[in-house]
Amino acid sequence: MSAPVNLLYTDIEDQLRASVRDLLTDRAQPASILARCETDKPYDLDLWRTLTGELGAGSLHVPEELGGQGASTREMAVVMEELGRSVAPVPFLGSAVLATTALLGVEATDAVRELLDALGAGRSVGALAVSLGTAPAGPFPSTVEYDGDTLRGSVRSVGDALAADVLVVPATGPEGPRLFSVPVGQAGVTVAPVVSLDLTRPVADVSFDGATATALPGVAEPALDGALWTAAALLASEEVGVTDWCLTTTVAYLKERHQFGRPVGSFQALKHRLADLFQELALARAAARAAAATPGTSDEARLAASLANSLCSTVAVHAAEECVQLHGGIGMTWEHPAHLYLKRAKADQLALGTPGRHRRLLAPLANLPA
Numbered sequence: 001m002s003a004p005v006n007l008l009y010t011d012i013e014d015q016l017r018a019s020v021r022d023l024l025t026d027r028a029q030p031a032s033i034l035a036r037c038e039t040d041k042p043y044d045l046d047l048w049r050t051l052t053g054e055l056g057a058g059s060l061h062v063p064e065e066l067g068g069q070g071a072s073t074r075e076m077a078v079v080m081e082e083l084g085r086s087v088a089p090v091p092f093l094g095s096a097v098l099a100t101t102a103l104l105g106v107e108a109t110d111a112v113r114e115l116l117d118a119l120g121a122g123r124s125v126g127a128l129a130v131s132l133g134t135a136p137a138g139p140f141p142s143t144v145e146y147d148g149d150t151l152r153g154s155v156r157s158v159g160d161a162l163a164a165d166v167l168v169v170p171a172t173g174p175e176g177p178r179l180f181s182v183p184v185g186q187a188g189v190t191v192a193p194v195v196s197l198d199l200t201r202p203v204a205d206v207s208f209d210g211a212t213a214t215a216l217p218g219v220a221e222p223a224l225d226g227a228l229w230t231a232a233a234l235l236a237s238e239e240v241g242v243t244d245w246c247l248t249t250t251v252a253y254l255k256e257r258h259q260f261g262r263p264v265g266s267f268q269a270l271k272h273r274l275a276d277l278f279q280e281l282a283l284a285r286a287a288a289r290a291a292a293a294t295p296g297t298s299d300e301a302r303l304a305a306s307l308a309n310s311l312c313s314t315v316a317v318h319a320a321e322e323c324v325q326l327h328g329g330i331g332m333t334w335e336h337p338a339h340l341y342l343k344r345a346k347a348d349q350l351a352l353g354t355p356g357r358h359r360r361l362l363a364p365l366a367n368l369p370a
Contacts (some may be wrong), residue, residue, distance in 0.1 A: 004294045006062055006291070006293070007286055009167060010074075013075060014341060015206075015362075016075055017082060020079055021085075023047075023051065024083070027044070027046075028086045030337035033088070033089060034201060034340070037340075039091075040297065043052075043162065044090060045125070046222045052096070056069050058094065059117075060096075061076050062116055067116060067117045067120065068120055072295070073233070076096070076292070077291075078237070078280060079092065079093070080097075080237040080238040080241065081237045081238065082239065084237070084238035084239060086241075087200045087340050087341060087344050092127065093201070093231065093234075093238075094126065094127040094163070095127065097227075097230065098126075098127070098130075098228075099126030099128045099164075099232055100167045101231065103216070103223075105223025105226045106217060106223050107217040107234040110177075111181075115166065115181060115275060125302065126164055127159065127160045127167055128158075128166060128168050129155045129161070129168065130155060130158065131158065133350055133352070133353075134352065135232070135368075140220070141155070141170045141172075142172050144172070146180065149180075149214065149215065150211065151180060151208040151211045152188045152208055152211075155205070156194075157203040157204075157205065158191075158205070159199065161203070162193055164184055165184050167184060167186065168180070169208070179218070179220045179224065180216060182213045186211060186212060188209050188210040189211045190207045191209075192206075196346050201344070201347065225297060226296070228352060229296070229302060230295060232305050233291035233294075233304065233305035233308060234292065236292075236312035237292055239315065239316035239348050240312055242315045242316045242320065242348070243315050244260060246323035246341055247274070253327055255327075273322060281319070283311065283317075284311055284315040290307075290308065295304070302361065302362070303366060306358035307362055310362070311355075313349040313354075313355055314355050316345040317342075317345045317346055320341045320342035323338045324339065
């Protein structure tokens with residue numbers, strides 16, 4: 001039997017949270033995010049370079065011998081929580097989580113080390129060329145094929161591809177499944193934006209027509225599956241951050257809004273709704289912390305990841321819906337950021353496997369009927 005998981009935040013994690021929150025409070029205010037959503041440049045890459053280059057958030061779980069911070073997925077989860085609280089438009093999930101974790105699963109050649117260093121320092125932005133809705137434990141993607149160092153095919157709805165200058169691409173060919181690194185700014189690579197529900201994390205269709213690629217040595221299937229499981233686990237922490245913001249903001253609003261000479265928050269029916277949401281947040285945080293503390297693809301890690309992902313995504317959507325409804329008319333407007341959190345929560349619920357998919361994955365691990 002494995003040792004109990006410590007769900008409490010360490011002093012180092014609290015210090016990391018404070019640093020990230022201070023940066024996001026200063027640089028990712030709702031008004032500026034909303035204004036950016038109305039332009040053709042939805043990502044704040046200056047903020048991204050500060051987050052990675054100065055705070056080192058892009059290489060937290062990269063071992064020190066590979067040039068990273070040598071921390072763990074627990075610290076990554078803290079950053080994801082804060083990014084969820086601010087819905088900051090930075091490519092953390094695509095670059096620091098999905099692409100970087102996939103690279104950690106292949107052989108650490110000089111080229112891989114160089115790419116990890118560039119991604120971790122924010123000099124490059126990466127994306128894993130799989131659909132954002134791809135769940136772990138599925139078949140290896142077969143929509144892109146390789147012939148030598150040339151790729152042909154397409155992938156739909158790739159998260160953070162619009163910000164990426166390098167793609168990690170799963171492809172099939174004569175030598176079986178492989179992973180490739182592909183520079184974006186070359187002939188034969190097309191990244192086409194598509195309408196995305198989440199304005200702060202756009203998706204794009206990526207196509208390859210004779211694109212030149214560099215094969216990454218190592219076994220591709222476990223590297224890809226490990227990246228998807230890690231991302232599914234960490235996405236739960238982002239959903240906790242979304243829930244935390246929605247609850248905190250709604251409570252503050254209901255204390256200020258008055259009807260019939262009383263604060264709206266004093267009405268018992270609303271108190272009950274907020275109390276239920278607080279309880280859901282506590283459960284979600286515990287599940288997300290357990291998943292962050294249990295990385296990998298072992299049965300225990302997959303159980304923790306699927307449990308956290310299915311629970312936290314459902315709680316985040318509920319919290320965002322309550323936030324919009326309990327803010328009344330102002331909650332329905334474009335100017336109020338509540339809609340950004342509802343869209344992020346719903347998009348996260350569909351990303352990396354739906355709640356139903358993850359419940360089917362965890363059922364046999366927990367000896368439950370599927």
